[in-house]
Amino acid sequence: MTNHSTDTNQTNESSEASERYFARRLLHNALGIVCTCLLAGLVGLTVFDVIGRYWFNAPVSGAFELTQLMLGALIFAALPLTTEAGEHVEVDIFYEMVPVLIKRLMRILGACISAVALWIIAWRLAHHAAKLSSDGAVTDALSLPLAPIGWFGAGAAALSGVLAIAYLARFSLADEMLDLADPAAKTGIPRGND
Amino acid sequence: MAESFIGFAVLLALLFLRVPIAFAMATVGAVGFALMRDWNATWSMVGNVAFDTGLSYSLSVVPLFILMGNFLTISGVSHGLYAAANRLLGGARGGLAMASIVACGGFSAVCGSSLATAATMSKVAMPSMRRYGYADSLATGSIAAGGTLGILIPPSVVMIIYGLITESDISKLFIAGIIPGLLGVVFYILAIVVVTRIKPSLAPIADKLEPFAAKDRIGVLAVVGLFLLIMVGIYGGFFTPTEAAGIGAAASLVISIFMGGFQARKLFDACIESARATAMIFAIVIGAEIFSNFVNFAGLPDGLASMIIDLELNAYVVVIGIMVIYLVLGCVLESLSMILLTVPVFYPLVTQLDFGTEILSDSENILIWFAVVVVVVTEISLISPPVGLNVFVLRNVLPDVPLTTIFRGVLPFWMADLVRLTLLIAVPGFSLWLVSLM
Numbered sequence: 001m002t003n004h005s006t007d008t009n010q011t012n013e014s015s016e017a018s019e020r021y022f023a024r025r026l027l028h029n030a031l032g033i034v035c036t037c038l039l040a041g042l043v044g045l046t047v048f049d050v051i052g053r054y055w056f057n058a059p060v061s062g063a064f065e066l067t068q069l070m071l072g073a074l075i076f077a078a079l080p081l082t083t084e085a086g087e088h089v090e091v092d093i094f095y096e097m098v099p100v101l102i103k104r105l106m107r108i109l110g111a112c113i114s115a116v117a118l119w120i121i122a123w124r125l126a127h128h129a130a131k132l133s134s135d136g137a138v139t140d141a142l143s144l145p146l147a148p149i150g151w152f153g154a155g156a157a158a159l160s161g162v163l164a165i166a167y168l169a170r171f172s173l174a175d176e177m178l179d180l181a182d183p184a185a186k187t188g189i190p191r192g193n194d
Numbered sequence: 195m196a197e198s199f200i201g202f203a204v205l206l207a208l209l210f211l212r213v214p215i216a217f218a219m220a221t222v223g224a225v226g227f228a229l230m231r232d233w234n235a236t237w238s239m240v241g242n243v244a245f246d247t248g249l250s251y252s253l254s255v256v257p258l259f260i261l262m263g264n265f266l267t268i269s270g271v272s273h274g275l276y277a278a279a280n281r282l283l284g285g286a287r288g289g290l291a292m293a294s295i296v297a298c299g300g301f302s303a304v305c306g307s308s309l310a311t312a313a314t315m316s317k318v319a320m321p322s323m324r325r326y327g328y329a330d331s332l333a334t335g336s337i338a339a340g341g342t343l344g345i346l347i348p349p350s351v352v353m354i355i356y357g358l359i360t361e362s363d364i365s366k367l368f369i370a371g372i373i374p375g376l377l378g379v380v381f382y383i384l385a386i387v388v389v390t391r392i393k394p395s396l397a398p399i400a401d402k403l404e405p406f407a408a409k410d411r412i413g414v415l416a417v418v419g420l421f422l423l424i425m426v427g428i429y430g431g432f433f434t435p436t437e438a439a440g441i442g443a444a445a446s447l448v449i450s451i452f453m454g455g456f457q458a459r460k461l462f463d464a465c466i467e468s469a470r471a472t473a474m475i476f477a478i479v480i481g482a483e484i485f486s487n488f489v490n491f492a493g494l495p496d497g498l499a500s501m502i503i504d505l506e507l508n509a510y511v512v513v514i515g516i517m518v519i520y521l522v523l524g525c526v527l528e529s530l531s532m533i534l535l536t537v538p539v540f541y542p543l544v545t546q547l548d549f550g551t552e553i554l555s556d557s558e559n560i561l562i563w564f565a566v567v568v569v570v571v572t573e574i575s576l577i578s579p580p581v582g583l584n585v586f587v588l589r590n591v592l593p594d595v596p597l598t599t600i601f602r603g604v605l606p607f608w609m610a611d612l613v614r615l616t617l618l619i620a621v622p623g624f625s626l627w628l629v630s631l632m
Binding site: 028032035036038039040042043044045046047049050054064067068069071072074075076077078079081082085087088089090091092093094095106107109110113114116117118120121124125127128149150153157 | 208209210211212213214215216217218220221224237238240241242244245248249250251253254257258261432433436437439440441443444447462465466468469470471472473474476477478480481526527528530531580581
């Protein structure tokens with residue numbers, strides 16, 4: 001959680017910053033708990049399905065589609081976290097060579113394209129969800145409605161778009177932060193220190 | 195077809211301007227698709243791709259294998275692997291570096307990511323090599339190179355994605371990676387033998403080795419057991435790769451709690467890390483699918499295939515040409531995006547080539563062999579300057595070592611990789627023998 005350490009310093013400076021920090025912690029913990037539960041659900045479902053199939057001759061019915069739904073929910077719940085942490089993979093080979101002004105422009109371009117792409121995905125997911133809802137689309141075995149996952153995805157993608165812009169704003173606070181390029185942060189692997 | 199090349203050019207320009215790869219591909223793909231067809235079709239394509247990819251059952255292996263690797267990272271089994279390998283090889287000249295390679299290979303067998311393998315092993319192997327006075331170049335080079343085995347030795351996230359693109363059987367892809375992965379270990383060790391022979395001062399002989407404690411034994415047993423559980427489970431027909439991943443994640447949680455105690459905070463962080471990495475990968479997959487819908491609509495794969503077939507080039511010349519493209523792209527692109535961008539274009543072409551050997555006569559075999567070759571060339575890109583990501587992982591763990599030192603240390607392994615790549619292209623049996631036994 002290296003990214004948050006900088007904010008700890010800012011909390012002392014203004015209440016606005018502390019509110020922002022609080023909002024980010026809240027988002028991080030709430031979505032983090034959702035993701036953890038979904039991962040636990042995916043793992044638990046598989047284990048029970050396999051154990052049930054071999055030892056009790058009773059596989060979990062609808063395991064296939066429950067996996068699909070939980071996976072979808074996991075991806076969409078984690079998308080804001082990834083965006084907020086600035087972990088989308090980027091190529092920074094030229095970025096390292098250009099002056100600060102160009103770096104800023106590149107950051108702005110990247111954030112704008114990310115936000116617009118995410119908002120368009122949100123809009124299309126909402127459209128897709130509305131269609132699923134009006135068709136009354138449900139899964140085969142358990143007859144679970146498909147539309148809610150589309151709505152959830154639309155909301156998460158829209159929020160991610162906002163966070164992409166917020167990430168830009170956070171980075172513009174200080175020029176030296178532009179140089180905090182951290183390859184490990186982009187790859188999503190556990191960080192080295194710890 | 196010309197439209198595709200314009201698309202690729204615009205995409206590369208956006209990437210160099212540091213637009214996130216996922217969104218650059220989505221944007222160029224959607225705009226290109228719309229210009230060639232119309233906006234209505236584009237909008238519904240975007241919605242369908244995002245929804246269907248998010249709910250893709252075959253991709254549910256990805257978060258589960260990532261979670262397994264992250265649980266094992268905090269469990270400390272990596273220390274056991276290194277201690278065991280040290281016991282075996284540590285006495286030889288360069289033995290600690292060889293042990294790093296072997297331990298990396300071992301960790302790869304339960305971890306699907308090269309970056310995670312390099313990051314995990316560097317924390318274990320680096321302090322030890324420093325204590326015995328190894329040169330930083332050799333020490334960091336061996337870990338960066340050994341880490342690349344993560345995507346070749348099963349399980350492998352990259353192989354899963356390749357399987358998805360080409361509709362190949364993931365369990366066949368996994369088993370195909372085993373022998374080339376072991377070859378990688380052997381070639382890397384040979385590279386260490388050669389460099390320490392040329393310059394013995396790189397690696398002083400370690401006279402008193404570190405102890406191999408009881409906890410280390412348990413760690414080794416846990417890794418071996420987990421690998422066997424997954425492999426026997428998949429190849430014995432007991433469960434699907436997805437189920438293997440779920441069971442592997444559950445088992446690694448047990449191992450982690452058994453070895454390190456119930457560290458709630460660390461386990462929670464491991465879950466969040468896994469979720470974030472998953473969303474990062476899915477964003478790239480969604481972007482790449484939108485982009486390849488455009489490229490396919492523009493007729494690039496078919497056009498390219500028929501053009502190459504018309505030229506009547508030797509099949510191996512074509513494959514070598516493709517490898518050169520990968521080596522060049524690998525210098526600037528990250529591995530997953532490189533595979534997602536290029537494999538959809540190349541695989542229809544490769545299956546139409548006539549290799550003139552029995553073993554590469556059907557397209558399924560060609561695709562499995564091509565997967566191994568592509569993954570190995572991607573491994574090379576992970577340690578190629580200027581953006582080899584494994585090198586940056588090492589750099590991140592050891593901020594005091596200059597990048598040039600790591601790249602210098604990686605060079606012998608890079609050359610060993612080129613030899614291995616050539617061998618794997620020339621002898622498809624290395625990749626296909628185990629598959630034929632299935």
